[in-house]
Amino acid sequence: MKVSLSKGFTLAAAASAAMLLAACGGGGGDSSSSSTPSATTSINGKAVDFYLSGATVSFLDCKDSAGKALTTTTNSTGDFTFPANCTKSALSVSGGTDIGTGLPFNGVMQAPAVEYRSGITPMISPLTTLVAQLGADQAAALATKLGLGGKDLLNADPLTDADVLKAAVVVQQLVEQISKTLQGVATGAGGTLSADAAAAAAAKAVAGVINSASGTVSLTSTATVTDAIKASVKNAQSSLPSTLQGSIDTVAANVAALATPLVSKQVSDVSTALGTIKLGGNATATVSALKGSGALNALKDSSQSTLSSTLASATSASVLTNAGNAGNLATLGNAVATGSAADVQSAAGSVQGLDSGKLAAVVDKVTLNDYVQASNILINNQSVTIADQMSVVGDLSDIKATLKEIGAPFGTGATDIRLGLHYSYNGNTVDVVFEKVSLVFSGGNLVSATFPANTNYSFLVTGSVPVSATLANGAADSLSSGNGQFTLPYAAILNKVKNSGVLNSTQLAALTPSAPGSVDVAFAVAGVDGSDVKLGIGTGTAAKYTSRVTVQTSGSQVSGYGLKSTITLNQPS
Structure with a gap:
């Protein structure tokens, strides 16, 4: 897939959409035409983030006698049927439950x-939502810029196309996180x-950023997220408190400075966790596999x-209208x-005028409570500080970390x-998934870690x-080395590959x-049932969560918290 992509849109956009889109037809015309339904034809549609069950679909161009849009409700797999004599209408969907x-x-x-x-x-x-902003004739161009060239965004069921599914989920999350940010901005300024209005502004902004791109768009990049947030603030200008409207360019820049890191990370986490989606035999199987891997x-x-x-x-308002605050924000x-x-x-201390109560709520939300703490990292028995770039002497044999249960x-x-x-x-990648590793803690300290015998x-x-290959472990392996240390056995991985007999010594x-x-x-960890196991340092x-990481083999996937780094291996002096 070429794009790192993921909730919300709005009835408020219906008025502008209706000006651009054709009104609901009555099913007339040549009945022999394949594009015109007969009087007895039912038109069925689907509402999909993952499928939306029990959601309300509104047919914006088809009205009842009181002039209200006709509505219907989706079933457990997102299906709905157009009302009689309504064969062409702009659509919106809200409510219900996401089956994913x-x-x-x-x-x-x-x-x-x-x-x-x-x-x-x-x-x-989520993808048709973007198309609605640009016009149906732009669907093909939009698909290309999302790395989905040749896909029919208006009619492709995401639950039957892995690339479209990933794009739809991540686009939806980008729109949703920007929407939430806009609502927070209004609240902070006293309005x-x-x-609906926030989602309208966000969706229009995301669609505009994609449309103006010169090539394939990465919706997780900070540049793209920054542009989308700035545009969304300007789109919402008339609905924001008057204290913000007069300095909208400054407000947009400051909101983007503050929110881009968080929005980009949340959207990137979703994209990373989904990995390369592999569809099951049906939607239920696909969702079940994603849940089991921890991807959701x-x-x-x-x-x-x-x-x-x-x-x-x-x-x-005083914070957001001050151009000098951008760097500190x-x-x-x-x-x-x-x-x-x-x-x-510490960072908040440099920004004057923040709401202390709201800031305390932010601090509370980022404070770690229930997590596995990793510390005292050793690579080849050499102590290192966890970082994106690390350096040790010698060939890579193993990585050890002291693990403790917190909460x-x-x-x-x-x-x-x-x-x-x-x-x-050296131009090769090796990915290994252990289906079960048993950890034993006592008093919060790791006592043992075992890869059991007969475990795949x-x-x-x-x-x-x-x-x-997928194999069963012949004999139990200990992955702990005393003193509460857990071992990531990179050398042992190669031994297992060697013992499988699929590669020779040269390879x-x-x-x-x-x-x-x-x-x-x-590396990545998740519960054996797909639950989240939070890892922190x-x-x-001073504690903070580690990164989201996904490791995939041909037949398995683990998505969860973990660590990733580039390690420089130096020869002994």
Whole structure:
């Protein structure tokens, strides 16, 4: 997939949409035409983020006798039927439950009015919402800029096309997080902005950014998110408090400085967690597999999060209309997105006029409570500080970390995890998934970590020696080394590949990370049932979560919290 992409739209956009889109037809015309339904033809559509169950569909161009838009309700798989004598209408959908997350759908999505085509099921999705902003004739161009060239965005069911599904989910999250930010901005300035108006401004902005791009768009990039937030603030200008309207360019720049780090991270987390989606035999199987891998946890977190609106609401009109605040607001935004509670408090001290109560709520939201703490990192038994770039002496053999239970990171369940390990070296990548690793803690300290016998693992090697396999572990492996240390056994991975007999010694040598050189490493953890197991570094108010990471083999996937870094391997002096 070429694009790193993901809730909301609005009935408020209906008025402008109706001016651009054709009104509802009555089913007239040549009955022999394949594009015109007969009097007895039913037109069926689908509402999809994942499928929306029990959602309300409004036919904006088809009215009842009182002049109100006709409505219907979706079934458990998002299906709905057009009313009699309504064969062409702009559509909107709201409410219901997203079958992917199991959460209420709080946004609004739209689709433009298009001509009926026999055998084609029209969609209402995050992607058709963007098309509604640009016009149906721009659907193909929009698809190309999203890295979906050749896809029919108006009629492609995302649950039957993995690339379209990922794009739709991530687009929806981008629109939703910007919408929440706009509502927070209005609240902080002493006003209000309806969810519909905020979503309208956000969707129009995202569509405009894509439309103006010169090539394929990455909707997780900070540049794209910055442009979309700025445009959304300007789109919402007339609905924002009057104290903001007169300095809208400054307000837009300041809101973008503050919110871009957080919005970009939330959307990137969703995109990363989804990985490369592999469709099941049906929608239920696809959703089940995504849940089991942990891939939907980031989406749930993003959908339920109020952090972006709370952060924005901590700013007042005096803060947002002061052009000199941009740098400090960016620092604060970065601290909220990737830092600790202490980092947020420190950064906030440089911005005068913040609401202390709202800021306290932000600090509370980023404070870690229930997590597995990783500390005292050793690579080849050499102590290192966790960073994006690390350096050690010698070939890569293993990475160790002291693990502790802080609070209740496993809930009431067993302390078992699924573990994904990845490294890239010398033009090759190696990905391994252990389906179960049993952890034992006592008094919060790690006592043992075991990869049990007869437990499945899978590996995928790509590059000069591509190979994949799923095997059962013959004998139990200990992944702990005393003193509460957990071992990520990169050397043992190669031994398992070797013992499988699928590669010879020369091929294995090409996969062995050796000095001098560099290797990209990563790991991800999730509960064996797909639940989130939060991983953090640091203690108290200095603690912060690690990154979202996904590791995939041909037959398995682990999406969860983890670490990733580039390690430089130096020869001994």
